[in-house]
Amino acid sequence: MAANEVLLHIKDSFYFEVPKWLWPKNHETVQDFPDVWVRLDPQFQEWQAEQVYHTLSSEGIEGLPGEHDFLHNYEHWKHEEGNHGKPVQRYLAELAAPKSEGGDELAWAKNGLVIANAITAEQYKSSKEAKWAPEKIEGYNHALSGKILIPQLPGTKLRNLYEKEAGFAISKFMVIEVFVAIIIAIVFIAYSRRIAHGKLPKGTLWNMLDVFITFIRDQVAKANIHHGADKFVATLWSLFFFVLGCNLFGLIPWMGSPTGSISVTITLAVAVLFIGMIAGAKEFGVIGVWKNLVPSMDLPFVLAIFILPMMFVIEVMGMLIKHAVLGVRLLANMVAGHVVLLAVMGLAIAVQDQGYLLALPVMVIVLAGSILLSCLELFVAFLQAYVFALLAALFINAETHSH
Incomplete structure (x- = not known):
């Protein structure tokens, strides 16, 4: 078992993991999958990047590179160490940050970051591009089987199954701590x-x-x-x-x-x-x-x-x-x-x-x-x-x- 797999099993998460046969997943279309999983899909991330570029282009933002260069640079950035699977807003956030003390950030990247944050998985699910191959759906069902996702409050956005993007996220350890506190209260009372x-x-x-x-x-x-x-x-x-x-x-x-x-x-x-x-x-x-x-x-x-x-x-x-x-x-x-x-x-x-x-x-x-x-x-x-x-x-x- 790799070291990173070991750490994922003992760190906090937004799901409880049980044997796959106890909690199987049989999703049939992309619309059936939870939003947090859809946002991790490369096809969604490519679609999101295209939507960001088309919106920037329609607004006539100055300094915007060509579409091919923008998408190519984003894909190249995702292959760099530590960037695998990161969405376009993380790429734009890096471009929007000052490169050095006194350096200039890219103005169009700031606008793109706002646009990317407004694009949701629900919008992708309702688009005509939201079609996954049966092999991908089968693989994702296998990966999600055994994972009991914890329901989140409205307004909460998860980056992945271990990190939150925004809002108040309820994690596995929070649920366990509340349960322990309740047990202690009942026993002591x-x-x-x-x-x-x-x-x-x-x-x-x-x-x-x-x-x-x-x-x-x-x-x-x-x-x-x-x-x-x-x-x-x-x-x-x-x-x-x-x-x-x-x-x-x-x-x-x-x-x-x-x-x-x-x-x-x-x-x-x-x-x-x-x-x-x-x-x-x-x-x-x-x-x-x-x-x-x-x-x-x-x-x-x-x-x-x-x-x-x-x-x-x-x-x-x-x-x-x-x-x-x-x-x-x-x-x-x-x-x-x-x-x-x-x-x-x-x-x-x-x-x-x-x-x-x-x-x-x-x-x-x-x-x-x-x-x-x-x-x-x-x-x-x-x-x-x-x-x-x-x-x-x-x-x-x-x-x-x-x-």
């Missing part, structure tokens, strides 16, 4: 209602939940936050169970781990930073929380005017770096396990056509390795949730404790 009426947490589920809750309260919050730990217990519970839920979803086939996305882990780290600073501001005041970053030092005035500002800058940078590392380390641990597991499973694909003598022992090794790595990832999912909550408690204590 049920748990709180039981203990509110004096019932003991009896049963496997409630006893297991009580063990985690008690552990986070006593061994993470109260053991590491020296002042007002009770105020942060609910926050640490929420962080622990949310990170754990997102981690565990990465072990479910056809799902994914939101904590394998830098945007999710950094957002969690920023949330911890804001929680700590806001709590510190309540404790020491808006200015005092910043002054508290610098340890108290009995320095002569002459030295203090030089050393204290430097210490303040160093402490602020250190605080920001610590929280950035908090997000990056969670990301790295989750992604590393997925990449290794996919690489091991990729061995089976690599030898599937090599005959039974080679394929059979490799399959046994892959199966055993996948089971062991999955067990390791299960352990890591719990471990990283605990470590994240522990470090969050330490950082909150540093920002609410007088140095």
Whole structure:
């Protein structure tokens, strides 16, 4: 399995992938395909480029090259490294950008970019040029089979199945995060209602939940936050169970781990930073929380005017770096396990056509390795949730404790 294919299976997307036989596609015409897929088709991109040129030509835009040169240059640009499959508006955007400091952009490219953005896949579907060969339709049906596209809000435009063009796009990780939050809310509401009426947490589920809750309260919050730990217990519970839920979803086939996305882990780290600073501001005041970053030092005035500002800058940078590392380390641990597991499973694909003598022992090794790595990832999912909550408690204590 190629490295880019591995990354596509663990990165965020706008679809859920299941086995092809569970979600087959049997589109018969181009009109049946989703707009995001139509916009990726070379035939549509060529039609779009022609429409842009004809519109520019009819408006009498100065400096416009000949039609053959325009289309030829666009096709040549698409064959350059990193430009494969990009639509004409990306080409025009590059032409419209200044080539260098003080350089002139192409005025006609700016107009063409506006025109290209206004051309939709629906317009192409209703045109007489929208005809695909049966072989292309069959190939596209095979590629889309197994992909459950996530419905998007009106006004959202996807660039492809992994990137958005405009609007608010709902991704797979967003759906999983909301689902995890809903599960946590339902379980905790049920748990709180039981203990509110004096019932003991009896049963496997409630006893297991009580063990985690008690552990986070006593061994993470109260053991590491020296002042007002009770105020942060609910926050640490929420962080622990949310990170754990997102981690565990990465072990479910056809799902994914939101904590394998830098945007999710950094957002969690920023949330911890804001929680700590806001709590510190309540404790020491808006200015005092910043002054508290610098340890108290009995320095002569002459030295203090030089050393204290430097210490303040160093402490602020250190605080920001610590929280950035908090997000990056969670990301790295989750992604590393997925990449290794996919690489091991990729061995089976690599030898599937090599005959039974080679394929059979490799399959046994892959199966055993996948089971062991999955067990390791299960352990890591719990471990990283605990470590994240522990470090969050330490950082909150540093920002609410007088140095």
